[in-house]
Amino acid sequence: MKLVHISDIHIHPQPIHGYDPIANFQACMAHVDEHNGDADMVIISGDLTHHGDPSSYARLREMLDKWQFAPLLMMGNHDHRQRFQTAFPGVKRDVNGYIQYVHETSLGRFILLDTAEAGTHAGHYCSRRQDWLRGQLDLARQDNRPVYLVMHHNPVEVGIPNTDAIGLMDGAAFRNILRDYRAEIRHIFFGHCHYVLSGSVGGIAFSAPRSTSHPCVPDFSGIDRMGYGDLTPTYNVCLVEEDSTVVHSIDFLIQPTVVWKDANADGLVEDDTS
Numbered sequence: 001m002k003l004v005h006i007s008d009i010h011i012h013p014q015p016i017h018g019y020d021p022i023a024n025f026q027a028c029m030a031h032v033d034e035h036n037g038d039a040d041m042v043i044i045s046g047d048l049t050h051h052g053d054p055s056s057y058a059r060l061r062e063m064l065d066k067w068q069f070a071p072l073l074m075m076g077n078h079d080h081r082q083r084f085q086t087a088f089p090g091v092k093r094d095v096n097g098y099i100q101y102v103h104e105t106s107l108g109r110f111i112l113l114d115t116a117e118a119g120t121h122a123g124h125y126c127s128r129r130q131d132w133l134r135g136q137l138d139l140a141r142q143d144n145r146p147v148y149l150v151m152h153h154n155p156v157e158v159g160i161p162n163t164d165a166i167g168l169m170d171g172a173a174f175r176n177i178l179r180d181y182r183a184e185i186r187h188i189f190f191g192h193c194h195y196v197l198s199g200s201v202g203g204i205a206f207s208a209p210r211s212t213s214h215p216c217v218p219d220f221s222g223i224d225r226m227g228y229g230d231l232t233p234t235y236n237v238c239l240v241e242e243d244s245t246v247v248h249s250i251d252f253l254i255q256p257t258v259v260w261k262d263a264n265a266d267g268l269v270e271d272d273t274s
Contacts (some may be wrong), residue, residue, distance in 0.1 A: 001107050003238040004032055004042040005247075007069070007191025008211035010078060015183055017228045020049065021213035022059065024233050024253070027124040028212045030066055031252035041105065042069045045191040046076025046116070046152030048084070048201040050213075057087035061261070075099045075116040076112035076152040076192065077123070077166070094132045102136055107240055108146030108186065111166075115153040115168060123153025123168035123192070130173060137181040147181070150189045154208070161224045162194050178202035187245045188240070196249050198233060208232040213270050263272045 006028060010021045032039065048051050049056035062064060064071065081099065083093070098114040113133065115122035121255035125133075140147045153168045155175070167176055178185060179202050188206040194216035197208040209215075210233050217227035232251045241247040261269045 001240045004039045005236040007045040008047040010050040010213035019214040042071035047078040050079030077121040113151040121166040125170040230259040
C-alpha cells in the first residue's frame, strides 16, 4: 500500500517566513499527481491553516475539491476545531466531539488522533481521548488487526527545545498506551516539527515529513529558537506492507532540476568520468 503523508500546510493568503504556503501546497499536489498518482491514501496530519480563519479553510476546500485525491484530514495546533468542522463537515469525530476516527485499510486500521487543545500550541491528549483510543485499540486486538497511529504533535521529545516546549504534554500517559498495545501498533506518523524525523518511541517506529509551508532547521544549541533557511519542503511516500514500512522523503520543488540516467545491464549508473 502506498501512503502519501503531508503535514503542516498552513494555508494562508500571505507568505510565512518568506514562503508561499498556497503555492507550495499546490506544487505538492501537482507532484503527487504526476509521480505518485497511484497512491492508495493521502493523509494531511494537521495545521491545515495558519490562523484557523474561515477564508483559509474555504481556500483549502476549493483546492481539495479539484484534486483527484480525497485526503484524510486532521486537527493541528494552528487549526480551529469549530471552523474546521464547518468547512469539512464530513470528517468524523468521536463521541466527545474530538476530530479523531478510524480508517480501515486492507493492511490494518489507521487511527487518526486529535491532539489539539484550544489556547495552546502544545499537544494534549486528555483522559477522554485516551479512553477512546484504548477502546479502539482493544477492538483492534480483538479483531487481530494491525494499527497505524497518525497524530499532529510529536509523541516524544526530539531534543530541540523550541519543538519540545510545544510537543505532547501528556507524553507519559500516551507512552503508557503505546506500551500496553505495542503488539498492535506498527508505526506512528506525525507532523508539527516542520523537519524530517524518524526514530522510535516505546519500541514503535515513527516518521514525520517537513512542512510544505515553511520547513525548519533542527537546532541542538539548547537555545529556544526556530531556524529557517534555504530548505525545500517535503512530503513522505510510505510503502506499507504486512511486515514492513518504508518511508521516503520527497523534495517536490526540486523536480525540474532532477537529472535522470538509465542504469546499464549490471544495474549501475555510469558517471561522467567513465
